[in-house]
Amino acid sequence: MSDMPADEATLLQEARRGNEAAFASLYTLYRTGLFGFAWRMTGSTQTAEDVTQECFLALADGSRFDPQRGRLQAYLFGIARHMVFRHLKVSGREADELSECAAPEDVVEDLLAAERSELVRGAIASLPALQREAIVLFEYEELPLDAIAAITGADVGAVKARLSRARQSLRKRLEPVLFPGNERKLS
């Protein structure tokens, strides 16, 4: 049984009948989230736009989404996720959790040179892809754990574990920004 909201189901039905306004409403509902997810995962505006476009093209095509099998949100983010990971593989970035990326060479230097948001971006980009995905969906798209589990095809426990590891890594890497007093004491 689908837990798709009734108004969303109606919009989708109308959009499939050719009602452009209904399609536009669905687009407005998911456009920013899908783009933000893809952008934070890939770091590329062009790729994020391509991913978002591809998601809605699949929706316009209409033949592949079955409302009985889950929420539209999980379907759209699932497509985005598939494309993002394909992009990461092509661009040579690992998608599995075992590949820990190297920490920024010198966080203190980064502090002097870049803004805080750039440091956050760098710290998140340095996370393994599955942890990065979990933190982006949870922190930025504000999705509940069960929705993230549906999108990623993992169980809630695995999502929690990824989030916990991601936060631990981020806390460590962003420590000089989070607790500047500690840095002073060290020097």
Place this chain on the structure above:
Amino acid sequence: MNEPDPLDTLLREWKAPEPSAEMDRRVAEDYRRAFRDDRRRSPGWRGFWSARISVPVPVLLAAMVVIALVVWFRSSASTSTPSSAGRDATGVFTRVNATGFQPLPNGDARIVPVKEILR
């Protein structure tokens, strides 16, 4: 009251840009194109006269034989069964259909006995 985690506060400082209007245009165009193509595939009433259905040959032949038999039975039944209209209880026709009746050219009339008719 729990204080917000400073990590969450810091993470929120990283903001995503807004997607471009060009992307919106492309998505809208994709939708229109997809729907246009879909309509072309299912033309509705306009395609009624050019619609095709596929029927297996054995089914078609069986249907043709059935139709031929029905037509043949109906036509033979109508020619072999004389109409009972106009016949009374004694079996004598008291009413005849005069359609196409023409009098004999010489005006002669002949009386035909009933026995001769029934023979």
